[in-house]
Amino acid sequence: MGPLSRENWAQRVATFRASPSAFMVGPEGEDLGRDLLSDLRSEKLSEQTKVSLLSLSLEYPAQLWPDAPAAEAAATSLLDTLVLLPPRPSALRRPLLLAATTALAAGGALGPTSGASRRLLPLLLGLAVGRDLGRGFGPASEQRPLQATACECLRELESCKPGLLGGCLGLLRGLMGQEGPIQPLSLLLALALRNTLVIKAKARAGLQGLLVAGNSLTEGSPWNWTLAEEGDAHLQPQAPSWSAAEEGECGLAVLEPSPEEARELRAAVAQLLDTSYLLTPAAQAQLLWLLGWAVRGLRGQPPVLFKPQLVRLLGTAQLTLLHAVLALKAAFGEALFTAQDEALLLRRLTLAAQHPALPLPAHLFYLHCLLSFPENWPLGPTGEEAVPLLLGSQLCRGLLPSLLHDPMALLARLHLLCLLCVEDEEKEEKGQDQSLRCYLEELLAGLRQRAALNGGPRALAILCFQASYLVVRCLAGQPMVLTPLTHGLTQLYRAQPALAPHFVDLLDRVGPELGEPLRVALRQEVVSRPGKDEALRWHLQMLAKVANEDAQSATLSFLQAAAAHCLDWGLQQALLQVCQALLRAGVGGGLADLLQVLARQLEDPDGRDHARLYYILLAHLSGPKLGMALGPSLAAPALASSLVAENQGFAAALMVQEAPAPIRLSIGPRRAEGPVPVLQLQVEVLEPVYSLELRFHVERQLYAPVGAVHVPCLCPGRPTSPLLLPLQPRRPAPARLDVRALYTTPTGLTCHAHLPPLPVNFADLFLPFPQPPEGAKVGFFEELWDSCLPEGTESQLWCPLGPHRLEALVSCHLEPFVVVAQAPTSYCIAIRLPPDSRLLLRLEAAHADGVPVALRTDDWAVLPLVGAYLRGLSAAV
């Protein structure tokens, strides 16, 4: 395909971006990566279009070039395109460098064996150090942006392959003092330094003069991959999680540089910090995170290096900078921040969390930082939000919630208020506590008032319930808070019964401290106000949640009254849900009457059936069994609606569930005795199984139907006696038994499972003839032998067995059927094949390499089976 026009590309890119996965499975998907690379060199496309193509490759290299070889080829092509650019200014050089870097790093192609890597790395380094790469790399005016871009590319490659630039540390450090863009070089040096320290620490090696080495990379010399390979290509967190780092996972603690190395290191870090004010705030923050954690574990590297930066940083409102200061605080604790410093930092955070000049998301993040503040001497358990010790309630006044706040701010501040209430309770400073608690109560009352508004947005209700939940979670132990809360919520329900789903959700999530009293209060509220309007639906939903064995008569009379108004299917179902809840709670007599009335009176046949079913269950099942039948299913996934979930549990308990069987059946040793063949079944279970019933079905009806086998109880690991399964063959032929199991699980569910079919082999049907008296054996056999003909048939087979193997074969498989034996060479064998056939074998005159087998049977149909059987035996022995 020739080059696409600008419009074609624009359309193609837009379609791709709308859904890359859909585009890639479409007809054009396969060619996109190739077309893109070739059209970058097309002279018909403008630079602007080409930049948009490169942008696409920066975002979706994995889709365009899905594997490492493709990525390698793409990077090579991009580098070729770069080299071929004419020497005039071009907007393509930067994106080409970025795209080649992205293709290599994201495609997993970066490495010593990759040709593109071997080209790209020296090129980037050359650009980064400001080496003159000739006019092909554009005019002088473009050099500085290219230099910065090359640094960024190297930094990204170092991020993806730590240690890559370990060999260039000295070179990079040398550049710091010279002309060049300060920010990209600083960040690159800081990252390379950090990664080198981590890798060296892991290898328990020193820095080996890496920081002072001069320009070791001359043009044309191979790239030094040693350190990247020492690092074992493990990614290094640039800013490790604090908790992980505290456990020593950043691995720096073991690095003990020599005094000279320590001095060099300190000088390098100090140099980076001294010029850090020339960096943008975001870049300064990155530098501080990197250096903070790099220096933290090194012995002999006091953190005072950072001190001169702190005052400047604390004065700003930049989120990144204050966050970086907090990271330093977490890294160094008291070594960098005295108690006074800690107090100052807390004050700055507190004011930043409420400063009117800052946006809401920043306020919320600062508030989070306050409650997760890395204190010098934390009192509580780590990982839990708490008010820092140095931040008394006096300082938090401005951070308390009010109804005018945005919901997120209100919840965040409410959490703080709750924590302060808890703290004051512990300190028993009652004065302050009471005012805080009163304020909390008023706030909650205001939230409830708004939630009760007719036609108000749902968000108001959600906020009210979230606030109530938060308060209960923090202040569960304070009846002074919970009592008015219970009362207030009950009033809210009275004002706005449509909030029933929120109440049900709240009751599901809070503990008994609020749950119990609220249940009682809500039940009283519902049953004391018989409704017949819109609210009835909510009352019934509420009651299904809160009804139990208490206050039965009031509940039942409410339901009786309500039944008359339950005219549609939905209301009737809601009513029956309450009945079900009562059934589960073990409510008896009055409920039976109600159910009987409902079974007659309800208009909807489905409702009547349900009522009747509940009545039957109530009348016939004992309490525990009823609970089991109605209990929620453990297997059922939690669904959004509690109605559906309950219904599922109920159905699950009453219905047979299809399940993968926890049962394994196998056929044990043969028992060649008795009038009919009997299979010995071994049963193993993986979990306790009760009332097991095994049902068998014989394929093609070769045998008479097999009766079911019942086992009362089976437990894993407990030995069981084999199950005997008598067979009544209609023809002497092997068959397969289809097996199904029906059993009850420990949770009370009845399950049904299909087990793998059991094969009944030909030999499983063998039965011996009654043993004749000792002297008459030969005669008995000869008589049988003769009786087979003329109706039956005769055959000869050759079994390739030596005499000793013949003996082993007979004793293993045919012992019960031997009538006459002259071991080890000669055997006469008589086998009864139910229902009424016989099979006679003569194994005589065994040779060194085999034995001829003469056989007779009165049923010619078994001949092929016998042949297969014998061949199988001789092959097996």
Next chain:
Amino acid sequence: MAQRAVWLISHEPGTPLCGTVRFSRRYPTVEKRARVFNGESYVPVPEDGPLLKALLFELRLLDDDKDFAESRDSCSHINKTSIYGLLVGGKELWPVVAFLKNGMIYACVPLVEQTLSPRPPLISISGISQGFELLFGIQDFLYLGQKNDTELYTKLSQLPDLLLQACPFGTLLDANLQNSLDSNNFASVTHPQKQPAWKAGIYKGKPQVSISITEKVKSMQYGKQDIADTWQVVGAVTCKCDLEGSMPNVTISLSLPTNGSPLQDILVHPCVTSLDSAILTSSSIDAMDDSAFSGPYKFPLTPPLESFNLCYYTSQVPVPPILGFYQVKEEEIQLKITVNLKLHESVKNSFEFCEAHIPFYNRGPITHVEYKVSFGQLEVFREKSLLIWIIGQKFPKSMEISLSGTVTFGAKSHEKQPFDQICIGGTAYLKLHFRILDYTLTGCYADQHSVQVFASGKPKISTYRKLISSDYYIWNSKAPAPVTYGSLVL
């Protein structure tokens, strides 16, 4: 510290999807690191379509929130920060930094350099603050000085190129996108060694410095015995320094008159090179005393090229500039209202404008008004259920003005009349809007002598001041009103 992806989504209620992805950018090298770092807990960044849906659902911005949906509306699903977990394809993508501002949703996914289960605390993830900074930067770029939608779309179309400069691999280099835009224009200038990264080039031209102080005053007045009125001044000092040289040093001082109110809670721009500890520690969260630092507030700095906010402060002035009283009595079908306003004698009595807006929420349209004003005129907006009392440029000599009247309302129809979740029952407010030029309530000023410039040439220095009202509420004293903890008289 890197971002895995960034999105801008316009919120369009009423349309089928309720939003459109206006801009998105993915960072595949960061995504690759995320896969390694997050291990088993890795959840890939989704395509734009599924992300849009999941984000709008989580932010409750879909139009379908009529019914209770447990996964979103449950009482235990509490978000206290602008950081969310999004359900995408049955897995939860976390952390997603997102916020809505001016109808635009700003979102990004920071890289977490460890496993996500258990979730590490937010405070320990460096990418969170970097993500916020990037989104704030984009927001500033889009909306600062933006006048209309066309301009917005022009700026949106510039974003891909700008992010290629400011955040080429997902690691933020500069949140100030205007700076990236300018650096394209300054590309040909030779850069000296110590060129700060936040300064795109060097100014050539007449040296001049402009400093403007804008104070906003907010207030909550209740007219009640047991609730204290509150008021606060928030100041912002904006500077533009057009000075030659790569790193000109400037010191700007803010001064107060002898009876001025001390500045507190001072937050400075990162270009300020050092800070007096008295400035750092003067804070409104401590109890005030007479020893409070009252200036001059010196800010030594190296200015960036563009206009910047040198500092923000708050202040607690002794009295509110306008003291108000508002009373609403419900009499059968009409409301009887009384308003008294008094300008404090110390305040400059020369307004650019001064108005009192008196809204009536959760009621029908106004059908009839009878009123008497001692000063100014009253405008009636019947459909909006709003009265605007235009006070004008000056209070009369007595400094006191009053309004009284009765307002009758028609039947409530939900579409037109405003709903308010605060003004329930008798709860009502009036809100003052005013602006006074060449004046600050704290007295704070910067004069020509307070600016020291260490650069070639004597710059022309211009200074501006203004006071504007913001959230200046006077509540109906006859009904409950929302209070803050600080206004409870304990």
